[in-house]
Amino acid sequence: MSWVVREPSWHQTQVAYCEVTGQLLPPRYWRFEDEGRVIAARDPHCEEVYRRYLSPAAKRERARQSDGD
Amino acid sequence: MADQVWLKILHSQFVNVCEEMAYAMMRTAYSPIFSEGLDFSTMVLDAEGSLVAMANMNPSMLGQSLFAGRWVIDELGADGLQPGDVVIHNDPYRGGSHMPEHLLLAPFFHEGELAGFVGNVAHVAEIGGMAPGSFASNATDIYQEGLRLPPVKIMLAGEPVRDVWRIVLANHRTPESSWGDFNAMIGSLNVGLRRLAELYDEHGAERVAAGIPDLYDYSETWIRREIAQLADGVYSAEDCQEDDGFDERPYFIRVDVTVDGSRMLVDYTRSDEQAVGPINSPYLVTASATYSAILFVIGGEAPINAGAVRAIDIVAPAGTIVNVRHPGPCVGGQTELQPRLIDLVQGLVLSQVTPERTAAACGGTGCNFLFGGFHPRTGTYYTHYNFEGIGWGGRLGSDGNNAVCVPNGNCQNTPVEVFETRFPWLHSEYRLNPDGGGPGRTRGGLGITRVMTVEAEQITCSALFDRARRSPWGLLGGGEAERSRLLVRLAGGEEWLPFSEAFGTASDSKFSNVRLHRGDQIMLRTPSGGGYGPAAERPPEAVAADVREGFVSHDSARAVYGVALRDDGSVDVERTAKLREDAEGAT
Numbered sequence: 001m002s003w004v005v006r007e008p009s010w011h012q013t014q015v016a017y018c019e020v021t022g023q024l025l026p027p028r029y030w031r032f033e034d035e036g037r038v039i040a041a042r043d044p045h046c047e048e049v050y051r052r053y054l055s056p057a058a059k060r061e062r063a064r065q066s067d068g069d
Numbered sequence: 070m071a072d073q074v075w076l077k078i079l080h081s082q083f084v085n086v087c088e089e090m091a092y093a094m095m096r097t098a099y100s101p102i103f104s105e106g107l108d109f110s111t112m113v114l115d116a117e118g119s120l121v122a123m124a125n126m127n128p129s130m131l132g133q134s135l136f137a138g139r140w141v142i143d144e145l146g147a148d149g150l151q152p153g154d155v156v157i158h159n160d161p162y163r164g165g166s167h168m169p170e171h172l173l174l175a176p177f178f179h180e181g182e183l184a185g186f187v188g189n190v191a192h193v194a195e196i197g198g199m200a201p202g203s204f205a206s207n208a209t210d211i212y213q214e215g216l217r218l219p220p221v222k223i224m225l226a227g228e229p230v231r232d233v234w235r236i237v238l239a240n241h242r243t244p245e246s247s248w249g250d251f252n253a254m255i256g257s258l259n260v261g262l263r264r265l266a267e268l269y270d271e272h273g274a275e276r277v278a279a280g281i282p283d284l285y286d287y288s289e290t291w292i293r294r295e296i297a298q299l300a301d302g303v304y305s306a307e308d309c310q311e312d313d314g315f316d317e318r319p320y321f322i323r324v325d326v327t328v329d330g331s332r333m334l335v336d337y338t339r340s341d342e343q344a345v346g347p348i349n350s351p352y353l354v355t356a357s358a359t360y361s362a363i364l365f366v367i368g369g370e371a372p373i374n375a376g377a378v379r380a381i382d383i384v385a386p387a388g389t390i391v392n393v394r395h396p397g398p399c400v401g402g403q404t405e406l407q408p409r410l411i412d413l414v415q416g417l418v419l420s421q422v423t424p425e426r427t428a429a430a431c432g433g434t435g436c437n438f439l440f441g442g443f444h445p446r447t448g449t450y451y452t453h454y455n456f457e458g459i460g461w462g463g464r465l466g467s468d469g470n471n472a473v474c475v476p477n478g479n480c481q482n483t484p485v486e487v488f489e490t491r492f493p494w495l496h497s498e499y500r501l502n503p504d505g506g507g508p509g510r511t512r513g514g515l516g517i518t519r520v521m522t523v524e525a526e527q528i529t530c531s532a533l534f535d536r537a538r539r540s541p542w543g544l545l546g547g548g549e550a551e552r553s554r555l556l557v558r559l560a561g562g563e564e565w566l567p568f569s570e571a572f573g574t575a576s577d578s579k580f581s582n583v584r585l586h587r588g589d590q591i592m593l594r595t596p597s598g599g600g601y602g603p604a605a606e607r608p609p610e611a612v613a614a615d616v617r618e619g620f621v622s623h624d625s626a627r628a629v630y631g632v633a634l635r636d637d638g639s640v641d642v643e644r645t646a647k648l649r650e651d652a653e654g655a656t
Contacts, residue, residue: 013219014395015162017387022352023136024163026143049382053327053334 001032001047004040020046020054071283079272079280080372083122086264087111090189091124094257099249100194101491102454105483109191111257113265114138114174115281116147116183119375129407129477130190132357133164135378137172138186140164141220147183150176153227155255157237158220159196161211161351162395167403168215169193169203169454173223173251175258179269184278187261189254193247195452197240199581200531201441202452206314206579208347208398216240224255242441243452285376293331293380295367299422303327306417308409310390311538313346314579319539320344320390322410326418335359335414336384337391346579347533349393350402350410355385358410361477365411366419366426401579404435404456405535408475416462416544425465429507429599430541431476432459432516434553436595440530445493453492457593458482460506460514463547463601469514470598471501471620493525497590502551502597504622507540508629509547509600510607515620516551516595523560523589530585532568534578536596547600548629553578560588604630605649609640 005028008014016025020041030041034055041047090111098104110130112123118138123131140163141156150156158164159171174188196203198215208214216237223233237251238244269277304326309319323339343349350358360378364371371377385392390406393399412430420427436459441452458472474480485496498520506513532555540549555578556565567577574580585591612632615621626632631652633644 017352017392017394021383022385022387022392024140024143024352026140045382049334049384053329053336053382054338054384057336 001030001044004029004031016040018042018046020050071280071287076280076284076287079277080122080284082268083113084124086113086187086261086268087122087124089264090187090257090261091126093260094189094191094253097256098253099246101483101487102192102194103250103253105487106456106480108478108480109189110134111189111261112187113261114186114188116185118142118186119285121185121281121284121374123373127479128361129354129357129403130166130170131360131373132353132355133166133170133172133190134188135360135375136353136356137164138174138188141172141174145220147176150183151226152176152178153224154222155224155258156220157218157223157233159218161393161399163219164353166190166351166354166357167400168211168217169196169400170403171218171251171254173254173258175262177262177265179266179274184269184274185265187258187265189257191250191254192454193250194454195241195243195246195441197242200439201242201529202439202454202531204400204437204439204454204531204533205581206347206401206531206533206576207581208400209345210396210398212396214347214398214400223251242450284372284374285379288372288374288376289379291369291371292367292377295369296328296333296380297331299328301328301330302422304418304421306413308413308417309539310344310348310405310409310535312576312579313344313348314533314576315345320348322391322406322413324413324418326414328422332380332382333363334382334384337389338384338386340389340391343388343390343393343397346401347398348401348405349390349397349399350406351399352385352392354402354407355391355410356383358407358477359383359414362411362414362419365476366415366423401437401533404437404475404478405533407477408433408435409535411477412462420544424545427544428464429462429469429509429513429544429547429601430550431461431469431598432536432550432553432596433475433541434459434535434596435475435478435533436553436593437533438530438593439532440492440528442493442525442528445525451492455483456480457519457595458517459595460516460550460597462541462544462598463507463509463511463513465601466511468512469506471515472517473514493523493528494521495524496521501620502594503619504625505551505597506620507543507548507550507598507600508604508607509543510602510604511600512607512615512620513541513543513547513550513598513600516553516597519593520590523585523587526587528585530583530591531581532578537578541596541599543599544601546603548604550597550599553596554592554594556592556594557585558590558592560586565592605652609642609645613638613640
């Protein structure tokens with residue numbers, strides 16, 4: 001978990017998105033890991049949303065699917 | 070605890086600044102979409118770009134007001150701004166909504182220190198691209214939708230940055246109109262800067278700066294208290310855009326709303342991938358719709374600022390219809406997907422937890438009709454973006470509004486007199502659609518019909534409608550409403566035809582650059598709103614009043630509402646009781 005600064009050249013026009021919420025990723029963004037996956041997020045609040053809601057929901061969905069198999 | 074009276078005064082003064090900015094724009098703009106349609110919003114932001122207050126104008130721009138200032142500062146940095154600068158920006162991928170809507174932002178300095186920003190967002194009627202009016206239903210990428218501007222300065226220390234102006238105006242079909250409208254926006258910013266300076270001088274910068282975070286906290290506390298009154302749980306629903314102008318398939322928006330104590334998560338992860346055509350929305354449009362829907366239901370009189378949405382998290386994965394990735398087109402997201410999202414959240418989701426505060430579906434489309442050409446009287450090129458009134462959904466204790474713009478727009482129609490003065494059309498009909506409203510205990514509002522004839526050698530037109538195949542839904546037993554239709558009668562012909570039949574367009578509701586000629590007529594028929602609660606529970610006197618007003622026909626009063634009327638229009642109580650008894654027995 002850490003802040004990361006990216007410094008795109010002034011002529012680069014592409015943008016990147018927070019992998020948790022879909023918001024625009026700022027030049028200084030928050031990076032964290034979950035189960036070996038590195039996730040780029042807007043700020044620590046996004047990580048809190050991820051850990052509290054999205055990750056448990058995804059795990060429940062995976063368990064439901066494997067039960068179905 | 071902050072002084073509540075002081076907070077109320079401060080909030081009202083900030084809102085007044087925004088409203089005065091709005092009136093300045095309305096009175097000085099060149100195009101009817103500003104001066105008549107009021108398709109704009111004005112705002113005050115703090116030094117970090119967070120929303121302090123906005124005028125009660127166009128709620129569809131709430132997302133830009135909340136996010137775009139912060140994201141512009143992220144990109145440009147606040148250090149490079151000086152008094153007299155104005156930043157312009159319309160890029161949907163970095164904080165815009167759809168490209169016609171331009172954000173102008175000016176820093177506010179007080180005693181040499183950056184103290185905040187004033188901003189406005191407005192729909193510029195023509196910004197180039199593949200179709201006059203810059204609303205191309207056949208666009209498959211953003212480059213076909215007009216000139217895209219990342220945040221750049223259009224004014225530097227009070228002087229126009231001529232190179233930027235020249236690029237912008239060279240890419241618009243009606244540069245004189247754009248020139249006038251942009252200057253109206255800049256004038257509005259100047260009014261805002263003057264009024265903010267007066268406000269800071271009156272109360273002192275320190276006191277004002279200390280009051281802003283208290284205003285945020287006040288709004289946050291208000292909204293958290295409202296959320297906490299809802300039952301915890303996960304509430305899900307879905308709705309769709311019926312097509313994207315290319316593929317004969319619906320695009321679904323699916324949402325799971327988690328109520329968790331005093332906070333909410335609105336998760337659109339299960340929504341469909343982004344469409345080929347321009348019905349996608351960028352993140353900010355989805356955010357506008359989501360916040361508006363929730364604030365419509367539980368917001369009450371809470372001040373709308375950055376604190377009002379702190380308790381609400383939104384997840385809209387990039388690459389889906391609710392968060393378009395570059396270079397996907399998205400001009401219709403603001404006018405089509407936004408009302409669908411609002412109804413989805415306020416109606417289908419929140420009715421599960423607080424039905425007494427929600428409404429049935431509205432007509433749910435901007436009914437966007439764009440046209441351009443050379444005016445036969447003046448020889449000059451004109452374009453116009455026309456949005457149309459629809460019916461709103463019935464709600465507890467009140468019928469839906471008739472013939473008003475989508476709830477997220479809060480815009481006004483262009484009066485026929487202005488329309489015909491500025492553009493070569495002649496109206497022969499402009500009226501409400503009887504029986505269009507979804508039946509219910511409270512009835513859906515009525516859409517309208519507009520019929521007009523081309524009075525020029527040629528007009529190039531485009532349209533982006535929805536709700537042509539799927540009716541606006543009723544809620545809690547209320548009935549569906551009438552759908553939209555867009556028809557043409559060619560000069561000398563007798564039949565009204567859908568555009569696919571007359572011109573071979575792929576879609577009847579979404580097409581670009583169709584050429585109409587002198588004497589051709591078009592009929593715009595807009596959707597009505599859904600009904601709320603069972604029609605059999607509508608008071609017979611209310612049905613009789615509907616018939617007197619021409620909102621419901623005599624036949625529908627009997628067949629749909631089970632109300633028998635005498636020749637003088639009064640309710641026949643005995644026959645009505647019998648009709649309703651028989652209907653109940655039949656079900």
